[in-house]
């Protein structure tokens with residue numbers, strides 16, 4: 001059994017709770033799909049833990065911006081990158097972040113942060129199933145199964161078959177378990193540190209054989225929210241949104 005997590009966003013309380021859940025399941029290997037930093041109050045601790053615990057760590061768009069072009073971000077996000085830059089220990093961790101791969105292929109699975117077409121930056125939202133052209137191009141680059149993050153919205157995209165359109169299944173709809181079949185599939189593993197599907201619990205997936213299990217884990221979000229409020233360089237909104245998972 002292995003675990004896949006994404007979008008930690010410097011939320012140490014959520015990451016700690018997810019790793020405790022992972023440790024209860026006899027997981028052999030953890031893959032992280034990126035966005036370790038940004039938004040949250042504990043980037044250094046989260047980078048160190050992910051580095052130690054994960055067999056594979058991909059670059060997210062946040063790592064990419066942090067190492068290359070913070071100027072491109074909005075004011076409040078740029079502010080948080082300036083803060084990151086001044087943070088003790090951050091510069092020492094930059095070479096690790098700068099050298100993360102953008103995609104990984106192993107055991108018939110493709111792993112990316114965004115999409116198979118644009119591993120760093122492309123969002124694939126549930127409503128994109130109505131955009132057949134977009135989905136067709138992305139699925140064309142997937143052999144059978146792709147795992148991604150980036151939207152912070154977990155779920156399963158299934159390719160179009162002869163009499164069916166593209167489908168998206170939210171974890172609740174499928175009782176938090178999906179079984180692969182012969183159709184191509186893209187699994188969004190959701191977000192550890194900033195879920196945006198109206199469920200504030202930290203999210204990740206466990207994979208065993210043909211089964212994907214969507215896990216949701218309660219964590220002490222009030223501590224994270226308080227830490228964000230106490231840091232003037234971080235926008236309070238990034239804390240407040242954790243309460244409702246938006």
Ligand SMILES: [Fe+2]
Pocket residue numbers: 007009035060150151152
């Ligand atoms: Fe993210």
